[in-house]
Amino acid sequence: MPSDTNAPVEQNPSAAVGAKVPAAPPAAVARGDGPCGPAGECAAPPCTLVIFGAGGDLTKRLLIPALYNLVVDGLLDDGMQVIGVNRGERATDQWRDDLHTSLQQFAAERSSAGKADEASWNWLAQRLHYVAGDFATPETFERVKQAMSKNGSGGNAIFYLAVGERFFKPVVEQLGKAGLLDESSAGGFRRVVIEKPFGSDLASARDLNAHILNYASEQQIYRIDHFLGKETVQSILAVRFANALFEPVWRREYIDSVQITASETLGVEGRGAFYEHTGAFRDMLPNHLFQLLAMVAMEPPNSFDAETVRDKKAEVFEAIQPLRADDVVFGQYEQGPAGVAYRAEPNVAPDSKTETYAAARVYLDNWRWAGVPFYLRTGKRLATRRTEIAVQLKRVPFLMFRDLPVDALVPNVLTLRIDPAHGTRFDFNVKVPGPTMRMGKVRSTFDYNDFFKEQANVGYETLLYDCMLGDETLFQRADSIEGSWAAVDAVLHPTAGGALPVYGYAAGGSGPAEADALLARAGHAWRPLDDEPKRP
Structure with missing residues (x-):
């Protein structure tokens, strides 16, 4: 997490999303000039982020803007890859264009600069890949595995469930059956991020916990609360x-x-x-x-x-x-x-x-x-x-x-x-x-x-960054x-x-x-x- 300071944080203007005075890209962090930025934040390790629900509102309005802000702040490694999974066939370029349009609109609404920085967007866009498939069928997860093999990042992977709660069980189950959660053979970490609602009462929460822990360890599950x-x-x-x-x-x-x-x-x-x-x-x-x-x-x-x-x-x-x-x-x-x-x-x-x-x-x-x-x-x-x-x-x-x-x-x-x-x-x-x-x-x-100075933040930057680092402090x-x-x-x-x-x-x-x-x-x-x- 960002280190504290006893003086006002001065930052250069840029077009990060969600801020009145956004931060400029500290290029020394993620562009190969050094491991850490001036405030002590280090670039996250390389990984593949697989987003189930790539066409949903959460992805468009929060996850992609958060990733973009991490790019602007120089906190993503050059080996970062993002694979979006959703029903419906579409070309990767079409998915990228849709996300770009959403990001530009979001930047206009939330940023004093009025538009997203194209250099930062292009860095992220070339790492975006789309996979079509049903969330509950084994074939989808085989396609995900193939995409990860082609665009992978040292075996590290995060599977983000930006989907309705009815898909939590089948997605984790299919990930487990496909061997995608096996860290011993992956050569890196494998983590699952689950959005709320995590159950609707005590019985359903216990049932959901029991089910997902059949396929992953507690240390691999990151139950997120955006608050x-x-x-x-x-x-x-x-x-x-x-x-x-x-x-x-x-x-x-x-x-x-x-x-x-x-x-x-x-x-x-x-x-x-x-x-x-x-x-x-x-x-x-x-x-x-x-x-x-x-x-x-x-x-x-x-x-x-x-x-x-x-x-x-x-x-x-x-x-x-x-x-x-x-x-x-x-x-x-x-x-x-x-x-x-x-x-x-x-x-x-x-x-x-x-x-x-x-x-x-x-x-x-x-x-x-x-x-x-x-x-x-x-x-x-x-x-x-x-x-x-x-x-x-x-x-x-x-x-x-x-x-x-x-x-x-x-x-x-x-x-x-x-x-x-x-x-x-x-x-x-x-x-x-x-x-x-x-x-x-x-x-x-x-x-x-x-x-x-107000930093670019849509509420998910720290959570995504911490998940990449393996810091579970803010997860349940x-x-x-x-x-x-x-x-x-x-x-x-x-x-x-x-x-x-x-x-x-x-x-x-x-x-x-x-x-x-x-x-x-x-x-x-x-x-x-x-x-x-x-x-x-």
Whole structure:
């Protein structure tokens, strides 16, 4: 992973995708002038990346732009090859042209330069190869093997499953039967990257794990959660463990509660058929939000070794008290200021009971966090797009201020802002200027853009790079996956009382009133979704 620096990172303009001030290609890294770049990043070893689902949206909008950005940053070896596998015959040149068009459009949307750098694209394009075939037939994997033999990179290979979950089992099975996962005969590493959803409940997650581990070892499986590719998510560990100010108070004696929010202003955007079978709870809580929970709550690791970090995160999932019906609130957006009701969306049942909002109260059974509630919420068609973690400290005793004109002392809150704002802010009390002792709330804010030039990033660069290096820190193990699903399984499969009710909320609002009541029972309230500070 990129090394830290105590000074602003200066970078030259270029046309990397997804950045306001993209990085120029440090040619010394991957162009043969040296093994590592000026910031300490070294080019990944040569490998063949085989993408199943080469014609899908994930490949076009995220994987190829991420690879392109790695090219721009000089982090790919000259021996890199990419083989795209998809149904439907097409020439490699046609696939390359389609990806080029998508990349140019993406660059125009996300980059101040407005277009992709042609030299970097040409470097990547000449390494792109297309293989047509069905994901479940042995013949396809024989063609993949032949393509790898022709364009291979020292035996190293990564098989990326950018496909629907129904293909996870057959693809891994066919890879195993074709001998493509056998590292002893390959002369290099063989790794499989699997996108979420990794199961839909505890039973299906266990079944999927058992099936794929028949054909590959745990060390070969990289279960990806793109939330962990966000720089601001990775920085949570740096904020906690690199600053003496925070870690001593990061415990139940000082922290009152923690809120984790992932709100969206968009609706299902034409994905009604998918969402009807998933819902907000399955889509976000046992994976994305639990990953943020683990980063906040984990014990300090002895090192940043991958297994050490993943052991500490697994302990968090083991410590979660299984959620019950009264710990969770479901909601569904109705007609409101921000648009139509969920039930009016395409491919949604007119009487749908699918939740588009989910809130949960989570407790951890361990020494550090006993009695501290973690409040999690996520939803679509809410007032603001925001992903953040708010750590509220306990209030100070009011005794010494009781004879002063002080109505209340606001609690100290440290907010880790993940998306779209990147940084931290801290709310605390100060004396208001004047002849009397009056208290006022102030806010100290740190924005990444004030100190660091924004790098090109679509959220997958670090994950792909780490996979090539064999660094599993940001990927999930089987035990963590199953521990997450075990914590929510009683909500997904209630034994009494039937399915949870789904409460309505206006599109463009803050969620159902019942979610407010969930916190009010313990004297808490959600952080307002519209309290983003206005800068002068």
